[in-house]
Amino acid sequence: MDSKLLYQEVVLDHNKKPRNxxxxxxxxxxxxxxNPLCGDHIWVSLNVxxxxxxxxxxxxxxxAICKASASMMTASIKGRSVGEAEExxxxxxxxxxxxxxxxxxxxLGRLTVFSGVKDLPSRVKCAVLPWHTLHAxxxxxxxxSTEGEADPVPGSWGDTP
Amino acid sequence: MSATLxxxxxxxxxxDVERIRADFPILATRVNGRPLAYLDNAASSQMPRQVIxxxxxxxxxxxxxxxxxxxxxxxxxxxxxxxARGRIRRFINAAEDREVIYTRGTTxxxxxxxxxxxxxxxxxxxxxxxxxxxxxxxxxxxxxxxEEKGARLRVVPxxxxxxxxxxxxxxxxGPRTKLVAVTHVSNALGTVNPVKEMVALAHEHxxxxxxxxxxxxxxxxVDVQDLDCDFYAFSGHKMCGPTGIGVLYGKAAWLEKMQPFxxxxxxxxxVTFERTVYNxxxxxxxxxxxxxxxxxxxxxxxxYLDSVGLDAIYAHEQKLLAYANEQLGELKGVRLIGTxxxxxxxxxxxxxxxxxxxxxxxxNEEGVAVRTGHHCAQPVMQRxxxxxxxxxxxxxxxxxxxxxxxxxxIRRVQQIxx
Numbered sequence: 001m002d003s004k005l006l007y008q009e010v011v012l013d014h015n016k017k018p019r020n021x022x023x024x025x026x027x028x029x030x031x032x033x034x035n036p037l038c039g040d041h042i043w044v045s046l047n048v049x050x051x052x053x054x055x056x057x058x059x060x061x062x063x064a065i066c067k068a069s070a071s072m073m074t075a076s077i078k079g080r081s082v083g084e085a086e087e088x089x090x091x092x093x094x095x096x097x098x099x100x101x102x103x104x105x106x107x108l109g110r111l112t113v114f115s116g117v118k119d120l121p122s123r124v125k126c127a128v129l130p131w132h133t134l135h136a137x138x139x140x141x142x143x144x145s146t147e148g149e150a151d152p153v154p155g156s157w158g159d160t161p
Numbered sequence: 162m163s164a165t166l167x168x169x170x171x172x173x174x175x176x177d178v179e180r181i182r183a184d185f186p187i188l189a190t191r192v193n194g195r196p197l198a199y200l201d202n203a204a205s206s207q208m209p210r211q212v213i214x215x216x217x218x219x220x221x222x223x224x225x226x227x228x229x230x231x232x233x234x235x236x237x238x239x240x241x242x243x244x245a246r247g248r249i250r251r252f253i254n255a256a257e258d259r260e261v262i263y264t265r266g267t268t269x270x271x272x273x274x275x276x277x278x279x280x281x282x283x284x285x286x287x288x289x290x291x292x293x294x295x296x297x298x299x300x301x302x303x304x305x306x307x308e309e310k311g312a313r314l315r316v317v318p319x320x321x322x323x324x325x326x327x328x329x330x331x332x333x334x335g336p337r338t339k340l341v342a343v344t345h346v347s348n349a350l351g352t353v354n355p356v357k358e359m360v361a362l363a364h365e366h367x368x369x370x371x372x373x374x375x376x377x378x379x380x381x382x383v384d385v386q387d388l389d390c391d392f393y394a395f396s397g398h399k400m401c402g403p404t405g406i407g408v409l410y411g412k413a414a415w416l417e418k419m420q421p422f423x424x425x426x427x428x429x430x431x432v433t434f435e436r437t438v439y440n441x442x443x444x445x446x447x448x449x450x451x452x453x454x455x456x457x458x459x460x461x462x463x464x465y466l467d468s469v470g471l472d473a474i475y476a477h478e479q480k481l482l483a484y485a486n487e488q489l490g491e492l493k494g495v496r497l498i499g500t501x502x503x504x505x506x507x508x509x510x511x512x513x514x515x516x517x518x519x520x521x522x523x524x525n526e527e528g529v530a531v532r533t534g535h536h537c538a539q540p541v542m543q544r545x546x547x548x549x550x551x552x553x554x555x556x557x558x559x560x561x562x563x564x565x566x567x568x569x570x571i572r573r574v575q576q577i578x579x
Contacts, residue, residue: 006522007519007523007577012577012578015578037534038518038533038534038549039534039535039548039549061548062516063516063517063518063519064515064516064519064578065518065519120522122518123518123522126518
């Protein structure tokens with residue numbers, strides 16, 4: 001895994017200038033996401049009208065991979081239906097954990113810049129955290145942690161010295 | 162047996178780092194086509210061939226359970242296991258072999274005292290004194306004990322450079338204090354605490370002291386009688402030894418009075434359904450089949466460290482630390498965290514605008530292995546207002562060139578995130 005593949009221009013740009021940064025005043029859905037081990041901590045809020053995500057925002061404190069993933073996520077989710085958003089969550093998780101069926105069509109588009117994390121098991125949860133949090137917000141779960149059952153990676157990087 | 166596996170590593174006090182590196186097969190590893198610069202020794206160090214060979218020989222020729230059967234292998238394994246205890250006793254200069262208890266590691270040693278001492282002697286309203294520099298393993302067992310007993314945890318504060326404030330420590334000691342539990346060397350910052358002085362101050366009040374020596378025993382000469390501490394815990398895997406083995410030193414007088422930690426085989430003299438008579442120390446604290454191979458391996462480990470010389474190792478690491486401080490100090494946008502005057506070979510830092518985990522991933526690309534995160538010392542991170550740091554930690558086999566490799570890696574991180 002060459003870090004140049006992961007830290008591409010588009011990722012660095014979204015890290016530096018995150019899109020849809022902040023929180024919505026009175027969102028219909030909101031959730032908090034936390035990676036206890038590395039300290040990635042984000043909030044995702046969204047407005048859903050009918051079946052459509054009309055607005056979405058995020059904020060928090062995280063590494064570049066997590067922040068860029070969240071920024072690009074908000075950009076690609078805004079205006080989509082909830083069903084489409086959930087499908088994208090599934091596709092992104094599968095890509096990050098190396099389970100994406102390459103022969104089947106997907107909707108990831110530019111999000112494939114994160115495909116390199118599948119070779120960096122300790123960084124998978126950084127990329128996936130925003131998507132977990134979005135999923136939690138849509139399904140009205142207040143907080144989500146990638147250390148929990150939803151952890152896409154087998155095993156855990158617990159509290160080691 | 163183990164003695165024949167050892168060869169003298171140095172001559173006349175010179176620290177021949179290339180010769181030492183040849184003892185560590187894993188150091189030949191390449192990462193992403195670059196030589197591995199292993200700078201994560203505070204988390205776990207590497208094993209020399211001598212220890213690896215000793216473990217292999219044990220498994221091929223000596224393995225059996227100990228303190229049990231009368232057959233040849235059991236007697237051999239028992240003799241080697243107890244022989245290693247004697248060598249470890251000499252290594253830390255304990256007065257007696259029975260004061261050396263084998264554990265799974267530092268964490269288990271501290272929990273053993275929290276259980277065996279805490280359950281017996283700590284009551285509601287009592288206080289346990291720890292410092293702000295502690296690893297979670299020297300915080301959480303005491304919190305659990307305090308919660309159970311209604312006792313109170315008191316914390317010695319630290320300065321902005323990461324130095325323990327001795328005057329504040331003095332003020333915390335009093336009639337309610339039942340135990341002081343303090344780290345010898347901070348794992349997150351490298352600060353070396355004045356533990357000998359702290360023990361003397363506590364003893365003026367008749368308070369026993371436990372020292373967490375996980376980051377000290379590998380890197381400096383430790384003499385538990387000179388420190389006069391009541392308990393001293395350390396781990397094998399941070400001192401070129403195997404995982405799964407550690408030592409709790411305890412003064413015999415305390416160990417005799419303490420409750421056993423775990424119940425089971427080997428820790429008893431006799432068992433009936435009405436009553437069990439516990440075994441003598443140290444066996445009272447070694448229930449069940451212990452990590453026999455690892456204990457024997459630890460015996461070879463202390464022989465190895467002695468053959469290199471702890472003073473030479475310490476001097477070498479101080480040289481690396483001074484060089485790293487100088488090189489990192491010259492880098493713009495790099496903030497050193499923990500700048501106490503008396504430090505072990507640990508450099509904790511952050512790069513402006515870059516999360517430590519991104520730093521770690523890019524350094525790995527450059528072949529540099531460092532730890533990133535909170536180092537199991539979240540209160541230290543909170544004290545310095547950071548969620549995490551990058552930590553480079555040195556050992557006897559590290560070189561100036563590896564620090565150059567680290568510095569080049571940091572420059573690359575800064576380029577990528579410019």
